[in-house]
Amino acid sequence: MISRSNHLLRQLAVNSGKRCLATNTQMVTVRDALNQALDEEIQRDDRVFILGEEVAQYDGAYKVSKGLWKKYGDDRVVDTPITEMGFAGIAVGAAFAGLRPICEFMTFNFSMQAIDQIINSAAKTFYMSAGRVPVPIVFRGPNGAAAGVAAQHSQDYSAWFAHCPGLKVLTPYDSEDAKGLLKAAIRDDNPVVFLENEILYGVPFPMSEEALKNDFVLPIGKAKIVHEGSDVTIVAYSRGVQLALDAHEQLKKEGINAEIINLRTLRPLDFETIKNSVKKTHHLVTVEYGWPFAGIGAEISAQIVESEAFDYLDAPVLRVTGVDIPMPYTATLEAAALPNAGHVVKTVKKVLNVA
Template identity: 75%
Template sequence: MASIRCFLRSGKSAVSVVLRREFSKTSPAAVQVNVRDALNQAMDEELERDERVFLLGEEVAQYDGAYKVSRGLWKKYGDKRIIDTPITEMGFAGIAVGAAFAGLRPICEFMTWNFSMQAIDQVINSAAKTYYMSAGAQPVPIVFRGPNGSSAGVAAQHSQCFAAWYGHCPGLKVISPWSAEDARGLLKAAIRDNNPVVFLENELMYGVPFDLSEEVMHKDFVLPIGKAKVERQGTHITLVSHSRCVGFCLDAAAVLAKEGVECEVSVVL
């Protein structure tokens, strides 16, 4: 087992597991898409599908987003649907919540989820509690999204993971995707959902490519929110994770397989 301990200490990245899609239930791949482009495609298709959908946040329009997730959307849909905001998370999150109350379907981007602390009253008390306390009578179809967790050179203030924070708040659905398939299918599902959704992306995964099938690339492909997905079959032990850590679990499973231990790896969606 010493080899396993050495592997875990090495901090090996998730990239090495990207092509091991034979363990997924996804059909044979047709095209390779990275997570950034999968998110971009999902928003583009939902903006085209439903005129009530719009995106707002800091630098999402003319600059194409701080991480280029909204690349090209402003040129295609214009100022009324791709909206640059001032640097005031409380303000534009409140605008998004009000728009959702009025029947629109906003996508509210936080440049980083660490900045959502400035808007947590809007996320929790305005969005989540309204839908929850009304027992669904007042839909709040809003997606709060952006990069979550640690990254390179951004200091502790920009490195927090908010999965547990928001996961403990009644009225919110919390999503933390791993692959391009997850990002694409779950973001589309989140935009179509009447529940406020917290969508936790990972900056270090944006550029990682995954093979996507024709089925996944279909405009109406969605993944059910709240269902686990098996990324690797195994019979001895189950590793359960989310976001970038799924890659570490897959790498660990590959090491264990060499020692005769077959791990199932499940993704919490």
């Protein structure tokens, strides 16, 4: 598992490094960008604290909270027992009482143990209290497929949480996304599900001088056009953005100019950016690692069909997704169950009706 994960990290680092050509930038891993956001927000606001399994003395299972316990102590960085329902409930109760907890799940696969606290307690209370009880809480941790961890530790919960009114759902891709969106999530008065990706933690991305400042915050609900194009719109989020970017490089060699949209936020969805892009390119491909049935791509496709953008399409909306099965453990079958850049290229050519 470790060697497979390291291979993916090296490959992603090489690809991200190719795009670091701007001046006045610094290469920062996603892990360190998240750590910066946590550090700055704990320091900025006395109500902010983080709790979860091994977040304090062990510096976090993935070292995202490294150094924070030594800096801020037991009251601000809290180790919990292995009981997701228990510590998620403590975090929700703290939010009810006016604190701003950051509840870390070692993996979002384990968040299913706390689903009642997330959906019934956190997501619905502001509505059920007629706006009298805000719930400023962040549920964060790695989501989706890692490497060699099989069916019970590889699930993508993006569509699950995006389905639920009352939650905001953020899916960062690179280091600027990670820092700017996490700071926005911590400052938001609503419960936020913050879906990171384990494979991306160790990948360095360029961060601008602005992004390295303490006051850098990205808006929730606003997508980013990573590359402008005219022939086809490719919409992706989280690690799927890397597939879209890799496909963009291959397509460019064949004279196909793709517009790449990094969603950043799944709920509220920035449909305006998608719609305006489709009106320009007349073609749409969505990319995600999750299952196809009732997925994010399916929702985007439905919203396109229900809007005026449908009249601008020259071909059906096509999706690139994970295969509709539980994740296999065997390396070759795992690879076969996940999307890759070749799938994106093939799908774009299909939607454009080119060989």
